[in-house]
Amino acid sequence: MIQQQYPSQLLEKAVQEFSKLPGIGRKTALRLVLWMLRQDDSDVTQFTAAVNELKCGVKYCKVCHNISDTDICPICADQRRDQTTVCVVENIQDVMAIENTQQFNGLYHVLGGVISPMDGMGPADIEIDSLIQRVGEGTVQEVILALSPTMEGDTTNFYIYRKLAPTGIKVSVIARGIAVGNELEYADEVTLGRSITNRTLFEEK
Amino acid sequence: MIQQQYPSQLLEKAVQEFSKLPGIGRKTALRLVLWMLRQDDSDVTQFTAAVNELKCGVKYCKVCHNISDTDICPICADQRRDQTTVCVVENIQDVMAIENTQQFNGLYHVLGGVISPMDGMGPADIEIDSLIQRVGEGTVQEVILALSPTMEGDTTNFYIYRKLAPTGIKVSVIARGIAVGNELEYADEVTLGRSITNRTLFEEK
Numbered sequence: 001m002i003q004q005q006y007p008s009q010l011l012e013k014a015v016q017e018f019s020k021l022p023g024i025g026r027k028t029a030l031r032l033v034l035w036m037l038r039q040d041d042s043d044v045t046q047f048t049a050a051v052n053e054l055k056c057g058v059k060y061c062k063v064c065h066n067i068s069d070t071d072i073c074p075i076c077a078d079q080r081r082d083q084t085t086v087c088v089v090e091n092i093q094d095v096m097a098i099e100n101t102q103q104f105n106g107l108y109h110v111l112g113g114v115i116s117p118m119d120g121m122g123p124a125d126i127e128i129d130s131l132i133q134r135v136g137e138g139t140v141q142e143v144i145l146a147l148s149p150t151m152e153g154d155t156t157n158f159y160i161y162r163k164l165a166p167t168g169i170k171v172s173v174i175a176r177g178i179a180v181g182n183e184l185e186y187a188d189e190v191t192l193g194r195s196i197t198n199r200t201l202f203e204e205k
Numbered sequence: 206m207i208q209q210q211y212p213s214q215l216l217e218k219a220v221q222e223f224s225k226l227p228g229i230g231r232k233t234a235l236r237l238v239l240w241m242l243r244q245d246d247s248d249v250t251q252f253t254a255a256v257n258e259l260k261c262g263v264k265y266c267k268v269c270h271n272i273s274d275t276d277i278c279p280i281c282a283d284q285r286r287d288q289t290t291v292c293v294v295e296n297i298q299d300v301m302a303i304e305n306t307q308q309f310n311g312l313y314h315v316l317g318g319v320i321s322p323m324d325g326m327g328p329a330d331i332e333i334d335s336l337i338q339r340v341g342e343g344t345v346q347e348v349i350l351a352l353s354p355t356m357e358g359d360t361t362n363f364y365i366y367r368k369l370a371p372t373g374i375k376v377s378v379i380a381r382g383i384a385v386g387n388e389l390e391y392a393d394e395v396t397l398g399r400s401i402t403n404r405t406l407f408e409e410k
Contacts, residue, residue, distance in 0.1 A: 007273055008273055008274045010255075011263065011297075014256055014259040017251065020248075022236065031228075032227070033259065034296075036256060036262065041260060043225075044256060050218045051216075051219055051252070052239075053215055053245060053248070054218070054219040054242065058216065058242065059213075069214055069215060073211065076210070085290065092239060093239070096211070
């Protein structure tokens with residue numbers, strides 16, 4: 001393929017920066033940059049300012065490591081929430097996803113990743129020690145492991161479980177099963193198998 | 206749908222800005238912003254600086270209105286190029302696309318759009334007057350219309366042709382026909398019809 005020649009160094013540089021973004025190729029980057037060029041100066045300044053301010057101003061909650069504008073995030077600071085239950089998730093999106101369900105009233109602990117030797121992520125690279133310490137303080141009575149059902153997620157679950165076992169605290173894992181609305185026949189065997197093993201009593205709703 | 210609650214105002218603002226970009230929804234915007242957060246401060250500064258510098262520093266060639274770092278773009282300034290042939294295109298991407306073919310050695314004229322009453326774009330909103338003026342200066346001997354074969358493109362072609370007719374200059378249109386590599390049977394009738402009307406003598410290559 002011919003390397004696209006840009007008529008402007010500034011354009012070339014901006015396209016290069018945009019194409020570093022995940023899932024954005026050079027063609028899309030060019031489209032975004034040219035769109036940006038058509039906007040008002042003030043809109044572009046607003047865009048770059050928002051990015052810079054986020055990068056400089058963002059904080060992580062000292063308790064749960066969720067993103068926050070304050071030292072302690074609104075969830076951890078909310079005394080109406082159940083302080084005895086902590087849900088362990090991989091990242092910030094997972095917190096938002098669970099919050100959206102409006103089914104969970106406890107607190108979170110954001111690991112910031114999962115154990116993945118292939119990607120050079122060990123237990124020390126994610127917020128496991130702070131979780132153990134947090135649990136050690138005595139308020140927490142149950143830890144819910146809500147990581148993705150991947151090999152890395154399961155490894156991390158197991159690692160955390162082993163670390164927490166000596167404390168005698170209750171450790172649970174979110175249910176694996178057939179997703180609501182999915183066809184049974186298309187479910188993979190492991191999921192289907194687990195959904196039978198972990199069956200629950202039928203409840204009239 | 207539940208409006209996603211962000212744990213941080215700064216995050217909310219950055220996501221809002223990213224989701225203004227064409228083809229970027231809120232979910233992708235969030236992914237991009239969180240990716241940005243994981244980058245080094247210097248990388249983020251470099252990104253925003255590239256966008257700001259482009260917006261402030263970019264120029265448009267005074268002759269052809271292509272994007273440029275200088276008052277006259279490198280193509281217009283290149284004396285080895287055929288100064289008598291001007292290819293009229295809709296936008297900057299089209300210049301790059303034609304340059305990539307390495308089949309054209311003349312100059313360009315970037316209209317910056319096509320006549321489209323539905324979008325409120327009239328002849329005065331695009332660089333038609335400057336084209337007429339440029340042709341009037343006497344060097345140009347042929348104008349090649351290379352707009353997209355859409356209704357708007359054809360309208361613009363016709364408008365430009367009518368404006369140039371009194372000058373007696375040669376006006377040509379890029380060939381419409383079956384794309385190289387395409388199956389004949391899947392071509393639409395208009396294209397197929399034109400490809401027969403506009404047949405060329407067979408040449409051994």
